Protein backbone atom coordinates (compact mmCIF):
# COMPACT_ATOMS: atom_id res chain seq x y z
CA UNK A 635 0.00 0.00 0.00
CA UNK A 636 1.26 3.42 -0.85
CA UNK A 637 -1.08 5.77 0.89
CA UNK A 638 -1.20 7.80 4.04
CA UNK A 639 -4.39 7.70 6.10
CA UNK A 640 -5.52 10.82 7.92
CA UNK A 641 -8.42 10.32 10.28
CA UNK A 642 -10.94 13.15 10.79
CA UNK A 643 -13.01 12.61 13.91
CA UNK A 644 -15.55 15.39 13.32
CA UNK A 645 -18.01 14.94 10.43
CA UNK A 646 -18.93 18.62 10.44
CA UNK A 647 -15.54 20.11 9.59
CA UNK A 648 -14.51 21.09 6.07
CA UNK A 649 -11.84 18.96 4.41
CA UNK A 650 -9.06 20.94 2.76
CA UNK A 651 -6.77 19.74 0.01
CA UNK A 652 -3.29 19.27 1.52
CA UNK A 653 -1.71 20.76 -1.63
CA UNK A 654 -3.77 23.82 -2.61
CA UNK A 655 -5.87 24.17 0.59
CA UNK A 656 -9.09 24.37 -1.38
CA UNK A 657 -12.07 23.20 0.69
CA UNK A 658 -13.12 20.12 -1.27
CA UNK A 659 -15.76 19.39 1.34
CA UNK A 660 -17.25 22.76 2.15
CA UNK A 661 -20.33 22.79 4.36
CA UNK A 662 -20.88 26.49 3.65
CA UNK A 663 -21.73 25.70 0.03
CA UNK A 664 -25.04 24.32 -1.12
CA UNK A 665 -23.03 22.05 -3.43
CA UNK A 666 -20.65 20.95 -0.68
CA UNK A 667 -18.61 18.60 -2.86
CA UNK A 668 -16.00 20.86 -4.48
CA UNK A 669 -13.17 18.71 -5.90
CA UNK A 670 -9.90 20.41 -6.85
CA UNK A 671 -7.33 19.23 -9.38
CA UNK A 672 -5.60 17.12 -6.69
CA UNK A 673 -8.77 15.27 -5.68
CA UNK A 674 -8.71 11.61 -6.74
CA UNK A 675 -12.05 10.62 -5.29
CA UNK A 676 -14.71 11.44 -2.74
CA UNK A 677 -16.77 8.54 -1.47
CA UNK A 678 -18.87 7.28 1.38
CA UNK A 679 -19.40 3.67 2.36
CA UNK A 680 -22.59 3.91 0.27
CA UNK A 681 -20.74 4.79 -2.93
CA UNK A 682 -18.67 7.30 -4.83
CA UNK A 683 -19.61 10.97 -4.98
CA UNK A 684 -16.74 11.98 -7.26
CA UNK A 685 -13.92 10.15 -8.99
CA UNK A 686 -11.15 11.52 -11.21
CA UNK A 687 -10.55 9.72 -14.51
CA UNK A 688 -6.89 9.12 -13.66
CA UNK A 689 -7.91 7.37 -10.46
CA UNK A 690 -10.70 5.28 -11.99
CA UNK A 691 -8.13 3.99 -14.49
CA UNK A 692 -6.09 2.34 -11.74
CA UNK A 693 -9.05 0.64 -10.04
CA UNK A 694 -9.54 -3.05 -10.74
CA UNK A 695 -13.27 -2.41 -11.30
CA UNK A 696 -15.15 0.55 -12.74
CA UNK A 697 -17.23 2.67 -10.37
CA UNK A 698 -20.40 1.27 -11.97
CA UNK A 699 -19.23 -2.26 -11.25
CA UNK A 700 -18.30 -1.34 -7.69
CA UNK A 701 -21.74 0.22 -7.12
CA UNK A 702 -23.46 -2.90 -8.47
CA UNK A 703 -21.50 -5.19 -6.17
CA UNK A 704 -23.77 -6.19 -3.24
CA UNK A 705 -20.65 -6.64 -1.10
CA UNK A 706 -19.31 -3.23 -2.05
CA UNK A 707 -16.42 -2.15 0.15
CA UNK A 708 -15.45 1.33 -0.96
CA UNK A 709 -12.49 1.65 1.38
CA UNK A 710 -11.04 -1.69 0.26
CA UNK A 711 -11.38 -0.60 -3.38
CA UNK A 712 -9.64 2.72 -2.95
CA UNK A 713 -6.97 1.52 -0.53
CA UNK A 714 -5.99 -1.34 -2.84
CA UNK A 715 -5.60 1.01 -5.78
CA UNK A 716 -2.02 1.28 -6.91
CA UNK A 717 -1.73 5.04 -6.99
CA UNK A 718 1.57 6.63 -5.90
CA UNK A 719 1.77 9.02 -2.94
CA UNK A 720 -1.93 9.05 -2.21
CA UNK A 721 -3.37 10.64 0.91
CA UNK A 722 -6.75 9.40 2.09
CA UNK A 723 -8.78 11.42 4.56
CA UNK A 724 -11.23 9.25 6.49
CA UNK A 725 -14.00 11.27 8.13
CA UNK A 726 -16.44 9.85 10.64
CA UNK A 727 -20.00 10.49 9.42
CA UNK A 728 -21.40 10.29 12.93
CA UNK A 729 -23.35 7.17 12.03
CA UNK A 730 -21.92 3.97 13.41
CA UNK A 731 -19.46 2.38 11.03
CA UNK A 732 -20.03 4.96 8.28
CA UNK A 733 -17.25 7.09 6.86
CA UNK A 734 -16.48 9.47 4.04
CA UNK A 735 -13.17 9.00 2.23
CA UNK A 736 -11.39 11.68 0.25
CA UNK A 737 -8.25 10.88 -1.73
CA UNK A 738 -5.62 13.35 -2.89
CA UNK A 739 -2.41 13.21 -4.83
CA UNK A 740 -0.02 15.90 -5.93
CA UNK A 741 -0.02 14.72 -9.55
Ligand SMILES: [Zn+2]
Nearest residue numbers: 651654670672
Ligand atom coordinates in the same frame (compact mmCIF):
# COMPACT_ATOMS: atom_id res chain seq x y z
ZN1 LIG B 1 -5.89 20.78 -4.44
